Amino acid sequence: MAIAAVDADDRVHQLTLLTERLTDLIAREASAFESHRPHEAAQYVEETAKLANVYRHESMRVRHNPALLESARPELRQRLIRATEAFDAVLARQARAVNAAKTVTEGLVHAVAQEIASQRAAAPATYGAGGMVTDRPQHGAAITLNRKA
Template sequence: MALAANDATERVDQLTILTERLTDVIAKQSLCFEQHRPQDAGLLMEEAGRLANLYRHESMRVRADPGLVIAAPVELRQRLIRATEAFDAVLARHGRAVMAAKFVTEGLVRVIAEEVASQRDQLAGYGPGARTPSSSGAATAITLNRRA
């Protein structure tokens, strides 16, 4: 999918609108992560993916052929530059929010795994038929709810 621009002015205008829309979606996702609601961020994944793919494609086209935008009025190109700067700032914010969520999630998984391991050790038992934790050889699976 590509932008349908007839000239540089239209292309710059469409790129600006695309960049602003993608910035808005990423900002909303960041807010969801910051509010500890990653499941809400997931609702925006399809749109974010579609917009990001179009943005990547169009950015590569312009990088390969700057003539696609160079004839646009300076004020429109400056607006695109400002939109791109805002997008970069939101991406940095999003990266911090995702890393924080990842850190918390990994910590929770570690705590759950440690608890499962400690419970398994307590269930070894005593007596002639008892199994030691190291001799049981049983693996324990952990299933996590996607909404948790």
């Protein structure tokens, strides 16, 4: 999907609206993460992905052909610049919020793994095969940690 503009003013106006909508969606996602309700961010994912794809496509198009915007009125171009600056700021905010949520989640996983390990270490000796006493009880549970998650 691409922007179908009739002239430079129209293209700048549409890019501004697109940028402002993306900024709003990403701010809502960041707010959900900041308030420890990441599940609420899920409702914005589909629209954000679609609009981000259009934004990426149009940004590349303008980058390769700046003449598409050069003849636009200065006040419209200035509004697009302000919208882009706000977009960059909200992207940075979202990155911080997502990183914080990731850190908390990783901490919880490590705490659970440590608790399981300590409970296993404190378990009493049991009888193993052939009636031999073993120091390690045989549990059917396993836990895997992926440091790349």
